[in-house]
Amino acid sequence: MMFIRAYVFFLGVLATLFLGWAALTFIPGIQIKEVKPLPGLKPYTEQELRGRAIYIREGCVYCHSQQTRPDGFGVDQRRGWGRPSVPGDYVYDRPHLLGTMRTGPDLFNIGARQPSEDWHLIHLYNPRATSPGSIMPPYPWLFEEAEEAPEEFYRMQGKRVVPVPEQFRPEGKVVIATQEALDLVAYLLSLNHTYPVKAEKR
Amino acid sequence: MKSDHSIPGTEEAPELSYRILSDTSSSAPVIVFFTSAVVWLLVGTVFGLIASFKFNFPDWLGNIPALTFGRVRPAHLNSVIYGWASLGIAGLYVWLTARLCQTEVHWRRLLYISAILWNAGVLYGVVSILGGHSQGIEWLEFPKGAQTLIAMASVLLSLSILRTFYGRRVKHIYVSLWYILASVIWFPILYVIANLPFYSGVTQAAVNWWYAHNILTVWVTPAGLAAAYYFIPKVIGRPIHSYYLSLLGFWSFALFYNWNGIHHLIGGPLPTWLISVSIVASVLMFIPVITVAINHHLTMVGHFGKLRYSPTLRFVVFGAMCYTAVSFQGSIQALRSFNEITHFTHYTVGHAHLGLYAFFTMSIFGAIYYIMPRLTKWEWPYPVLIKFHFWLVALGITLYVISMTVGGFIQGLYMNDPSRPFMDSVQVTKPYLMARSIAGVVILIGHLFFIYLFYLMIKRKGVKRLTPPWYEKAEEYAR
Amino acid sequence: MTIPLAGVILIAVAIIGGAIAMGAFIWAIRTKQFKDLNTGAYVIFDKEEPVGEMTDTTFGYPEKNNPKKEENKNEV
Ligand code: HEM
Numbered sequence: 001m002m003f004i005r006a007y008v009f010f011l012g013v014l015a016t017l018f019l020g021w022a023a024l025t026f027i028p029g030i031q032i033k034e035v036k037p038l039p040g041l042k043p044y045t046e047q048e049l050r051g052r053a054i055y056i057r058e059g060c061v062y063c064h065s066q067q068t069r070p071d072g073f074g075v076d077q078r079r080g081w082g083r084p085s086v087p088g089d090y091v092y093d094r095p096h097l098l099g100t101m102r103t104g105p106d107l108f109n110i111g112a113r114q115p116s117e118d119w120h121l122i123h124l125y126n127p128r129a130t131s132p133g134s135i136m137p138p139y140p141w142l143f144e145e146a147e148e149a150p151e152e153f154y155r156m157q158g159k160r161v162v163p164v165p166e167q168f169r170p171e172g173k174v175v176i177a178t179q180e181a182l183d184l185v186a187y188l189l190s191l192n193h194t195y196p197v198k199a200e201k202r
Numbered sequence: 203m204k205s206d207h208s209i210p211g212t213e214e215a216p217e218l219s220y221r222i223l224s225d226t227s228s229s230a231p232v233i234v235f236f237t238s239a240v241v242w243l244l245v246g247t248v249f250g251l252i253a254s255f256k257f258n259f260p261d262w263l264g265n266i267p268a269l270t271f272g273r274v275r276p277a278h279l280n281s282v283i284y285g286w287a288s289l290g291i292a293g294l295y296v297w298l299t300a301r302l303c304q305t306e307v308h309w310r311r312l313l314y315i316s317a318i319l320w321n322a323g324v325l326y327g328v329v330s331i332l333g334g335h336s337q338g339i340e341w342l343e344f345p346k347g348a349q350t351l352i353a354m355a356s357v358l359l360s361l362s363i364l365r366t367f368y369g370r371r372v373k374h375i376y377v378s379l380w381y382i383l384a385s386v387i388w389f390p391i392l393y394v395i396a397n398l399p400f401y402s403g404v405t406q407a408a409v410n411w412w413y414a415h416n417i418l419t420v421w422v423t424p425a426g427l428a429a430a431y432y433f434i435p436k437v438i439g440r441p442i443h444s445y446y447l448s449l450l451g452f453w454s455f456a457l458f459y460n461w462n463g464i465h466h467l468i469g470g471p472l473p474t475w476l477i478s479v480s481i482v483a484s485v486l487m488f489i490p491v492i493t494v495a496i497n498h499h500l501t502m503v504g505h506f507g508k509l510r511y512s513p514t515l516r517f518v519v520f521g522a523m524c525y526t527a528v529s530f531q532g533s534i535q536a537l538r539s540f541n542e543i544t545h546f547t548h549y550t551v552g553h554a555h556l557g558l559y560a561f562f563t564m565s566i567f568g569a570i571y572y573i574m575p576r577l578t579k580w581e582w583p584y585p586v587l588i589k590f591h592f593w594l595v596a597l598g599i600t601l602y603v604i605s606m607t608v609g610g611f612i613q614g615l616y617m618n619d620p621s622r623p624f625m626d627s628v629q630v631t632k633p634y635l636m637a638r639s640i641a642g643v644v645i646l647i648g649h650l651f652f653i654y655l656f657y658l659m660i661k662r663k664g665v666k667r668l669t670p671p672w673y674e675k676a677e678e679y680a681r
Numbered sequence: 682m683t684i685p686l687a688g689v690i691l692i693a694v695a696i697i698g699g700a701i702a703m704g705a706f707i708w709a710i711r712t713k714q715f716k717d718l719n720t721g722a723y724v725i726f727d728k729e730e731p732v733g734e735m736t737d738t739t740f741g742y743p744e745k746n747n748p749k750k751e752e753n754k755n756e757v
Pocket of ligand 1: 062246548639
């Protein structure tokens with residue numbers, strides 16, 4: 001009797017867990033598997049993938065979402081953050097970076113909203129330089145500092161000088177973007193999901 | 203129920219002998235689990251505090267890659283979840299299972315191996331995150347190696363507990379034990395399924411949040427409830443008010459709770475029906491929550507005066523009340539109209555700490571205050587420091603939750619007002635984020651008191667526990 | 682879109698799962714698994730730590746209603 005009782009108990013426990021898994025992930029998984037990449041969606045390039053890895057490494061996801069909501073649910077549309085995202089937008093995302101916090105703005109379409117490479121580089125070097133009062137962390141290790149010299153001098157060596165305003169960089173130095181910074185910005189600029197999608201694909 | 207395993211020399215009190223047997227045999231592994239849990243609590247709290255101050259002073263420690271917000275935050279989450287909470291749960295489960303089965307702990311060697319693997323996994327994982335090797339999936343940031351260690355550790359823990367259960371010397375399975383058994387079966391399965399390598403895109407997001415919510419469902423919450431169902435009646439000396447309700451509570455809990463996860467993605471790019479199912483389940487959670495709340499309240503009625511005498515009771519009752527609060531809050535938060543405002547804001551962080559701290563962590567503190575003297579045969583020195591600990595963390599977490607709840611709600615209102623620039627929603631939270639940091643400092647001080655007491659306990663400084671004269675003999679036998 | 686199909690599968694799974702759970706529950710009642718429910722709540726008590734007695738008084742306990750007072754004098 002004791003044995004049967006414990007047995008039924010375990011069965012119940014397993015059944016409830018399995019049920020939840022099946023309902024919430026497995027079935028939608030089948031359903032979403034059938035989702036094809038949208039025609040306008042391009043796979044990431046090598047460089048963009050490297051940038052994406054830095055986005056993951058530095059934990060941008062804890063402050064930035066990458067999902068836009070439809071009209072009638074939040075004001076993403078009216079803020080101009082782009083049309084509601086659909087499963088087909090994410091087929092190349094591994095790991096996913098949907099995010100659940102908006103300490104900073106949604107970045108699903110940042111590439112369209114802010115296409116300036118310089119802006120992004122300055123912002124990453126010190127967010128306060130472009131956005132006074134920002135609480136986003138700085139990422140100085142994505143940059144190098146070098147002696148002040150005409151930009152021409154560095155460009156000849158294939159280096160990218162970032163036009164950081166004077167009061168935000170060390171005295172007598174210029175700020176040079178590392179490959180990592182350029183990769184990250186390339187990824188940010190690739191976040192452009194403005195291509196059309198047929199209605200109610202959600 | 204008569205126990206059939208009297209120990210020579212304990213004829214005076216045969217019932218007590220099982221308690222000596224189980225407490226003595228669980229002593230070493232449980233102390234190992236609790237001690238490492240306490241270390242991770244300190245580590246996790248410090249990371250939490252650093253993360254919090256980063257909001258107030260974003261350039262502070264701004265040029266140390268390992269201490270950037272985006273790495274410290276997951277380091278905080280993972281050290282408190284897989285370090286403090288999980289190892290604390292392991293200790294609680296081992297001790298409580300042995301007691302409720304009225305037997306000794308079986309397969310103790312597995313427990314030591316489990317503790318070693320578990321600590322190694324968390325250490326490896328946290329160091330990897332700080333070093334920039336995160337998998338980038340929230341709650342599952344640890345690299346595969348660390349996850350493998352933790353998965354193995356949790357299987358070993360479960361095996362030992364199930365073996366102890368198999369060797370039980372009592373017919374009746376007490377309600378706390380239901381939660382423990384469900385939990386030790388669920389958790390390893392959940393952890394392994396969530397870590398399978400074949401998800402991507404939106405499916406992965408669904409699995410991610412199914413997991414992140416379920417780890418609360420099957421691991422953290424059952425531990426808090428098992429503690430409440432045991433310690434409240436045991437400390438006040440009165441059986442649980444309605445045993446029937448506790449049964450109903452368990453099954454409705456098991457049925458509804460694990461459907462909740464996708465409410466983290468309300469409004470997101472997932473099939474609408476899926477999110478609706480989650481919302482319905484979230485609201486259905488009212489049933490188990492109310493049964494637990496009523497039951498605990500009616501058990502305590504007429505006994506609230508006893509809070510004066512028992513630290514365990516204070517912490518556990520505080521935790522049980524916050525369980526009701528956090529569950530109600532959660533059910534409401536899942537409603538679309540409300541979620542529209544609070545989603546993506548600090549409100550969620552307030553909710554997380556109301557659950558993981560005010561409910562769970564407080565309950566575990568209570569459990570540790572009860573269990574440790576029975577393992578070390580030593581009384582807590584300086585009861586007044588326990589009071590400091592209680593009041594500091596109770597006030598600290600209250601300030602924490604209020605500031606995040608209010609601040610997050612206003613943040614959400616501003617965010618949903620398209621006439622305001624986004625930056626307004628950042629600016630408006632600043633005073634609340636500062637209040638949160640202050641709350642964090644208060645909590646950290648409380649933790650330092652606790653850690654000091656725990657240290658004295660391990661070192662056996664202070665007063666020896668009062669025990670009946672035949673105790674030593676029985677203890678010798680149980681070894 | 683395959684929502685209807687997925688919905689059908691979901692409902693089927695839910696019904697089967699629910700039926701199993703209900704069956705287990707009815708079986709448990711039939712076989713009187715819940716008969717000793719109210720004594721069950723008492724398994725955590727015994728002669729040494731009986732109902733009506735606090736088991737944790739770290740912050741002290743008023744002398745007049747401390748049932749353990751006598752016994753505590755026997756300390757080791
Ligand atoms: C001094 C005490 C603590 C402080 C100052 C603190 C601070 C923080 C901070 C700043 C975050 C990040 C929030 C964000 O991203 O906006 C966080 C997240 C989190 N903390 Fe803590 N924490 C403390 C204690 C704890 C403890 C003891 C636990 C659990 C046992 C805990 C569980 C969590 C969880 C689960 C999250 C993730 C929340 C989410 O994803 O929404 N914290 N904490």
